Amino acid sequence: MLCPKCGRDQQDGLEECRGCGVIFSKIPVEVTVQVPVEKEAQSEKTSSNAAGRGPGRPAVTAGGLLQALLILLVAIGALGYFAFNGVGTAYVERKQTDFMNDVMNKVAQDAVQQYQIAQRNGDSMDVCVQAGFVVAAFLQAHDESNYAKWKDIERSECRAAGLKR
Numbered sequence: 679m680l681c682p683k684c685g686r687d688q689q690d691g692l693e694e695c696r697g698c699g700v701i702f703s704k705i706p707v708e709v710t711v712q713v714p715v716e717k718e719a720q721s722e723k724t725s726s727n728a729a730g731r732g733p734g735r736p737a738v739t740a741g742g743l744l745q746a747l748l749i750l751l752v753a754i755g756a757l758g759y760f761a762f763n764g765v766g767t768a769y770v771e772r773k774q775t776d777f778m779n780d781v782m783n784k785v786a787q788d789a790v791q792q793y794q795i796a797q798r799n800g801d802s803m804d805v806c807v808q809a810g811f812v813v814a815a816f817l818q819a820h821d822e823s824n825y826a827k828w829k830d831i832e833r834s835e836c837r838a839a840g841l842k843r
């Protein structure tokens with residue numbers, strides 16, 4: 679058998695090692711008990727760090743993964759923050775405002791089209807209502823001159839429909 683301590687190969691059935699003098703009957707006990715005790719103590723430490731994620735080795739890996747993920751997220755967040763500042767907040771904001779203006783102008787143009795359809799086919803009440811939508815759309819688009827213009831149109835259309843606005 680091989681001595682677990684010094685590795686010397688020797689005859690089976692000996693009580694102690696011929697090389698280092700260790701007593702074999704004590705070694706298995708020391709090896710099998712000491713190591714798990716150490717491991718258990720370690721995993722208990724780690725699982726208490728991982729805030730009650732249960733004992734045992736899975737908690738160690740889960741805690742480690744969680745920590746790695748957290749570090750990664752922080753790193754990505756920091757990177758994104760600097761990239762965002764680098765590109766420029768103003769640029770992003772302007773892009774968003776342009777987009778919103780585009781949408782609002784499209785909405786207003788659609789409302790005008792619907793008003794024209796109502797004018798051609800609908801009754802005066804529909805025309806009054808559609809003119810009101812156009813007014814609301816130009817208000818949303820912050821188009822003051824068109825808002826004023828369409829407010830007048832709405833007023834006269836709704837008066838024609840028998841409504842006072």
Ligand SMILES: [Zn+2]
Pocket residue numbers: 681682683684685686695696697698699700
């Ligand atoms: Zn030995």
